[in-house]
Amino acid sequence: MKNDIQRFLKQEKGADVFFTTMIDLYAIHADMPGRGEAEQLRHDPQRRVEAIEASFANDIGDERFAPYIQLHEYEACLFVDVTQFGRFYEQADKQIAALKAVADRHESPELIDDDPHTAPSKRIIGQFPDYADGKPAVGPQVAELIGLTAIRAKCPHFHSWIARLELLGGGPG
Numbered sequence: 001m002k003n004d005i006q007r008f009l010k011q012e013k014g015a016d017v018f019f020t021t022m023i024d025l026y027a028i029h030a031d032m033p034g035r036g037e038a039e040q041l042r043h044d045p046q047r048r049v050e051a052i053e054a055s056f057a058n059d060i061g062d063e064r065f066a067p068y069i070q071l072h073e074y075e076a077c078l079f080v081d082v083t084q085f086g087r088f089y090e091q092a093d094k095q096i097a098a099l100k101a102v103a104d105r106h107e108s109p110e111l112i113d114d115d116p117h118t119a120p121s122k123r124i125i126g127q128f129p130d131y132a133d134g135k136p137a138v139g140p141q142v143a144e145l146i147g148l149t150a151i152r153a154k155c156p157h158f159h160s161w162i163a164r165l166e167l168l169g170g171g172p173g
Helices: 002-011 035-041 045-060 074-080 082-087 093-104 120-127 131-146 148-154 156-168
Strands: none
Touching (some): 002 045, 035 045, 045 156, 074 082, 074 093, 074 120, 074 131, 074 148, 082 131, 093 120, 120 131
């Protein structure tokens, strides 16, 4: 990934050209810059992911690179409104209620943990086993139905990233 990012940065030299990532923190590669040091911050997921992003940015070494690592995986954003799964799975009231109970126990969906059995995607698959195969299609459609405004309102780390990108483009931030 580092080689690709650096190659793109060399190809596109304009000061108005920026690059970003969207990588899940869950199961992030052991060689990710700053990951080892950030493990001391496991008790504070927000600071942990920010530390890894800062190390990643320093490792790339170009101010046009704005790394983003999703806390803990992108499915966390889907917990903003789990009722949207009902559009893809019939007779899903019980499963949706179970996912809503998970979301309600967390200040932000981004704080749903990254345990191999209870990560956001694992919880969704636990309720909707077909999601395991349908994830690439269903996940983005659920996110679209939820909407960017709602996701930003409940996912502060995600919101900060989008605001940063808006500022790069001269938007509202």
